[in-house]
Amino acid sequence: MNSSAIASNPIFAAIFDKNYEPTMSVINKHTQTIAGLISDKGLTIMPDLSDNEDSEQIQDIISNYIRMNMTKKDINAFICEYGISNSMKLFHDFQKIGLNSPYIEICEILATEDYGLEKEIVELIIKDSIGFESNWRITGDGVVKTINQEDIVEAFKAHSIECA
Numbered sequence: 001m002n003s004s005a006i007a008s009n010p011i012f013a014a015i016f017d018k019n020y021e022p023t024m025s026v027i028n029k030h031t032q033t034i035a036g037l038i039s040d041k042g043l044t045i046m047p048d049l050s051d052n053e054d055s056e057q058i059q060d061i062i063s064n065y066i067r068m069n070m071t072k073k074d075i076n077a078f079i080c081e082y083g084i085s086n087s088m089k090l091f092h093d094f095q096k097i098g099l100n101s102p103y104i105e106i107c108e109i110l111a112t113e114d115y116g117l118e119k120e121i122v123e124l125i126i127k128d129s130i131g132f133e134s135n136w137r138i139t140g141d142g143v144v145k146t147i148n149q150e151d152i153v154e155a156f157k158a159h160s161i162e163c164a
Contacts, residue, residue, distance in 0.1 A: 026077045031129040047135040098136035
């Protein structure tokens with residue numbers, strides 16, 4: 001194969017070009033777009049849960065962006081890039097730590113087909129990435145709270161919880 005064949009093919013040109021930048025990650029692409037939309041509106045991103053006007057508008061921007069601009073393929077790629085296990089842990093921890101949901105309720109959410117779990121996970125990842133309402137892990141004493149696998153198993157055993 002001669003060099004002119006490589007140069008004329010955009011795929012080969014991209015592969016062999018030393019200045020070639022790989023495409024931006026799906027997460028970075030969408031979070032940067034959302035952060036730009038928030039900034040364009042002059043809104044302030046705060047890590048604390050709040051019901052002030054800025055927080056409500058930011059929540060609307062994130063929800064509307066996911067609903068109107070992200071395809072199923074985008075959502076799947078977003079979750080895969082973040083990692084399936086990391087996504088489920090983030091969802092679980094938010095439900096348990098952030099919302100104090102009982103395990104049975106978390107199981108019911110996971111068993112409900114039309115709940116919109118994927119979109120909720122994407123929303124949590126975006127919020128975490130831009131630092132919006134991300135302090136739910138922090139307890140009153142400033143300690144970051146996490147739940148480990150052993151605690152989950154013990155809670156399931158103690159309450160005889162079965163997921164469908």
